Amino acid sequence: MTAVRPAGTGLDWLATTGADWTVDPAVIASRRLDRSGWEPDGEPRAVVFPRTAEQVQAVLRGAHATRTPIVARGAGTALTGASAAGAGEIVLDLGRMNRILAIRPADGIAVAEPGVVTADLDRAAAEHGLRYAPDPASLELSTIGGNIATNAGGLRCAKYGVTRDSVLGLDVVLADGTRIGTGRSTLKGVAGYDLTSLFVGSEGTLGVIVAATLRLRSLPVPTATIAASYPDIADAAAASVALADARIQPVLAELLDEATLTAIDAAQGTSLRAAGAALLIVQTDGSPDEAERAIAVLGQGASSLRSTTDPAETAALLAARRQALPSIERLGRPLIEDIAVPRSRLAEAVREIAAIARRYDVPICTVAHAGDGNLHPLIVAGPHGAPISAAATRAGDEIFGLALRLGGTVTGEHGIGVLKRAWLEREVGPDNHALQQKLKALFDPNGILNPGKAL
Numbered sequence: 164m165t166a167v168r169p170a171g172t173g174l175d176w177l178a179t180t181g182a183d184w185t186v187d188p189a190v191i192a193s194r195r196l197d198r199s200g201w202e203p204d205g206e207p208r209a210v211v212f213p214r215t216a217e218q219v220q221a222v223l224r225g226a227h228a229t230r231t232p233i234v235a236r237g238a239g240t241a242l243t244g245a246s247a248a249g250a251g252e253i254v255l256d257l258g259r260m261n262r263i264l265a266i267r268p269a270d271g272i273a274v275a276e277p278g279v280v281t282a283d284l285d286r287a288a289a290e291h292g293l294r295y296a297p298d299p300a301s302l303e304l305s306t307i308g309g310n311i312a313t314n315a316g317g318l319r320c321a322k323y324g325v326t327r328d329s330v331l332g333l334d335v336v337l338a339d340g341t342r343i344g345t346g347r348s349t350l351k352g353v354a355g356y357d358l359t360s361l362f363v364g365s366e367g368t369l370g371v372i373v374a375a376t377l378r379l380r381s382l383p384v385p386t387a388t389i390a391a392s393y394p395d396i397a398d399a400a401a402a403s404v405a406l407a408d409a410r411i412q413p414v415l416a417e418l419l420d421e422a423t424l425t426a427i428d429a430a431q432g433t434s435l436r437a438a439g440a441a442l443l444i445v446q447t448d449g450s451p452d453e454a455e456r457a458i459a460v461l462g463q464g465a466s467s468l469r470s471t472t473d474p475a476e477t478a479a480l481l482a483a484r485r486q487a488l489p490s491i492e493r494l495g496r497p498l499i500e501d502i503a504v505p506r507s508r509l510a511e512a513v514r515e516i517a518a519i520a521r522r523y524d525v526p527i528c529t530v531a532h533a534g535d536g537n538l539h540p541l542i543v544a545g546p547h548g549a550p551i552s553a554a555a556t557r558a559g560d561e562i563f564g565l566a567l568r569l570g571g572t573v574t575g576e577h578g579i580g581v582l583k584r585a586w587l588e589r590e591v592g593p594d595n596h597a598l599q600q601k602l603k604a605l606f607d608p609n610g611i612l613n614p615g616k617a618l
Contacts, residue, residue, distance in 0.1 A: 184211040194256055207253060208251060210253070212256050216374065226338075233611055235312070241578070243583060245367070257276075257278045261306075263284060266291055268291040275375055280304065280305070280306055281302040291379075294381070297319070300318070311362070312367050316537060318481070320537075330377060331359070333376070338606060343358075368607065368613045383449065386477070387451075387454035387471070388444065390469050391462070392439025396418065402465070404510065405463070418532075424436040487530050487541075488541070502565070502573060503574075505569065512569055525554050527541065528543070563586050579616070581616055584615075
């Protein structure tokens with residue numbers, strides 16, 4: 164790239180890092196926001212493009228010495244403002260650190276740099292008969308580093324867990340440029356404090372991930388995918404709970420309400436709503452008996468049901484689920500909420516969300532990872548570019564309060580970022596919150612790493 168580096172920026176120290184960097188306004192504009200829609204005050208000072216861990220170390224040493232705030236960034240798919248950068252900050256774009264360093268089939272692991280796209284790692288693993296299990300909806304765009312920073316979930320997390328469950332070890336650069344390794348490359352190990360899990364989900368506030376050792380799993384035997392439609396979303400939610408009661412562990416159980424189905428049909432030319440007011444997509448892997456038992460459970464109360472083992476039909480069903488957000492975005496600016504409740508209270512949660520939508524007269528489209536009680540109520544907050552309405556904001560606050568009242572959490576997989584900071588202390592309590600702030604100060608005494616985020 165042609166770097167634009169005018170004199171007098173106070174950033175001459177960046178020239179000593181070996182990394183490409185620029186203050187080109189067009190490049191800065193392309194890297195300052197994430198997918199949350201939150202806009203910080205002011206413009207970042209520069210964008211830096213390291214290619215090696217050593218360059219990341221040099222950047223952080225300089226930032227630490229000059230007390231320059233750093234916002235690490237992958238693909239910018241964050242939904243809470245966690246990767247947005249504002250006045251006085253430098254964007255550390257890790258997209259060029261995109262190598263898969265190793266795939267070791269016998270050990271069941273991969274080693275990847277933070278800029279590797281999630282789906283690319285999964286495809287590379289598949290060449291060895293393996294799978295990288297986490298699959299966020301943004302898997303074709305999002306990066307391994309960003310997934311780790313937010314502890315991303317996805318469709319398959321009902322059975323295989325969220326990103327934390329696939330991270331065995333990390334190579335991390337701390338705020339002062341110190342480089343440490345955490346965890347290990349074995350599938351078991353309990354030596355020392357679990358710093359790996361501490362960094363996972365820390366949203367770039369404790370260190371910058373420059374490589375990760377990741378667990379791979381065997382590709383499953385052919386899967387069965389079941390699409391069951393129901394008269395209303397509460398019936399569909401109850402059906403997903405019935406799977407757990409029957410001791411059936413699906414790979415995924417995705418729930419879409421009537422508003423979501425209508426939005427997908429309008430945007431994609433499908434006819435999902437015609438089969439019922441709610442859709443539950445369930446996928447199993449393993450024995451044919453498990454699929455047969457799942458069909459029997461889901462068939463009770465369903466208005467229609469079909470199952471398939473055909474890869475093309477399966478891909479079409481999952482594509483419809485992944486198109487939910489783009490379809491809803493056509494209706495207006497979405498506030499993408501992310502709560503989780505105990506599975507036993509899922510039906511209660513979806514009923515209450517529908518009541519909140521009526522009470523504030525705002526459209527809310529609800530999709531859910533029903534297998535683990537993770538709901539995404541998407542509030543249509545008005546036209547794109549317009550201020551978020553007071554009614555939409557109040558509806559969101561009620562949804563967060565609902566999650567806590569039902570014994571759940573204000574974020575199941577998207578993280579806190581800036582949009583949910585006011586709710587964190589309410590969930591974890593003041594003593595826990597104070598301890599987390601002390602940890603932040605220990606790892607980042609000058610407060611340069613993603614300031615104003617997560618805590």
